[in-house]
Amino acid sequence: MLNCKEATELMSQRLDRELSMSQKIGLRLHLMLCAGCRNYGRQMDFLRQVSRKFPQRED
Amino acid sequence: MENDIASLQGDMLKFARIQLRDDSAAEDAVQEALAAALSNRKSFESRSRLKTWVFGILKNKIVDIIRDRIRSPSVEEIPEHAYDDLFDENGRWQEDTRPADWGNPEKSASNGQFWQIFELCLTRLPENAARIFMMREMLGLETEEICKELGISSTNCWVVLHRARMGLRLCLNERWFKSGGGNAEL
Numbered sequence: 001m002l003n004c005k006e007a008t009e010l011m012s013q014r015l016d017r018e019l020s021m022s023q024k025i026g027l028r029l030h031l032m033l034c035a036g037c038r039n040y041g042r043q044m045d046f047l048r049q050v051s052r053k054f055p056q057r058e059d
Numbered sequence: 060m061e062n063d064i065a066s067l068q069g070d071m072l073k074f075a076r077i078q079l080r081d082d083s084a085a086e087d088a089v090q091e092a093l094a095a096a097l098s099n100r101k102s103f104e105s106r107s108r109l110k111t112w113v114f115g116i117l118k119n120k121i122v123d124i125i126r127d128r129i130r131s132p133s134v135e136e137i138p139e140h141a142y143d144d145l146f147d148e149n150g151r152w153q154e155d156t157r158p159a160d161w162g163n164p165e166k167s168a169s170n171g172q173f174w175q176i177f178e179l180c181l182t183r184l185p186e187n188a189a190r191i192f193m194m195r196e197m198l199g200l201e202t203e204e205i206c207k208e209l210g211i212s213s214t215n216c217w218v219v220l221h222r223a224r225m226g227l228r229l230c231l232n233e234r235w236f237k238s239g240g241g242n243a244e245l
Contacts, residue, residue, distance in 0.1 A: 003150030012221035016195070016202040017213070038158035043228050046164045049194035050177060055074050055114050057174050 002030040007037045010045050064096055067110055071117055077178055078193050080186060086161060088124060117237055126208050136185040137222040142229075143177050158228075161199050161236050173235060180230035189217065192223040234243040 002010070005031045006037050009022055019027065068089060075085035096113040146155040152158070167173040181189055191209070194200045206216040234240075 003146070004152045005150035008225065009221055012224050013217050015224075016217055016220055036152045039158040039160050039191045040228070043158060043161055043164070043232075044224060046161065047224055047227060047231075048196055049165070050168050051193075052199070054169055054174070054177070054197055055118070056110065057168070 004030075004034060004037055007031070007034070008040055011037070011041045013046060015045045015048060063109060064093060066115070067113060068093065069113070073178075074114070075117060075121060077181055078190065078197070079124060080182075084124055087119060088120040091120055096241065118119055122194065122198055122200070124195070125194065136187050141222065142225050158232070159236075161232075164236070167235065167240065170240075173240060176231065176240065177233045180227050180234065185225050188219055188223040188226070192227070195220060220228050 007027060010019060010027045013019065014027075031041065069228045071089045071092065072085055075088045081087070092113055094220060095116050096109065145153060147153055181193070185190065191205060193207050195202060202213065202216050202220070206213050209216075211219075
């Protein structure tokens with residue numbers, strides 16, 4: 001069973017490479033049970049989105 | 060059109076400076092990108108198309124400069140155990156570090172103050188970690204390309220990116236979302 005620390009590593013790596021099937025399943029199971037990591041995952045997606053917008057931002 | 064180009068210059072400089080951390084290199088890159096834009100100015104009927112295009116040139120210039128500059132960044136720039144305190148001995152979030160819901164963070168992206176914090180958080184990351192993160196996320200390079208350019212293994216690249224994201228998330232959490240920035244009325 002994955003712990004949160006390992007889950008955060010996989011949630012970063014899935015932005016950079018295709019995870020193996022067992023990693024995907026392990027991560028999915030962990031996320032079903034862990035609200036903190038679900039939040040973390042959404043925040044990683046957000047980091048990607050805002051970083052892409054950064055060059056074109058208006059401030 | 061000359062006016063449009065001049066007004067882009069400030070944004071471009073900011074963008075280049077934060078990535079290169081070197082004012083004169085940033086100015087050179089911007090100048091070269093602008094010179095290319097000016098010589099093609101007739102082909103741009105709108106400002107937004109010009110902006111996209113001129114930033115595209117600037118990105119390429121920045122990548123070239125970074126390529127020349129870093130060959131083998133240290134993976135240990137952010138130490139292996141830097142974020143261990145966030146987790147207990149079983150690798151679970153601590154009570155007070157468990158990520159909270161950021162609500163609707165997308166709306167922050169239209170808030171100028173948010174971008175200032177974002178920039179600040181980027182500059183607080185160690186230099187090479189920030190650079191690799193920006194090559195990946197702002198310049199849109201594939202991880203494989205980055206690793207190859209920098210002469211580090213894919214695994215190390217993933218580790219650096221993970222630590223950079225971890226650091227950036229923590230900083231945004233502390234300085235923006237936790238202090239209510241995510242809920243600020245625009």
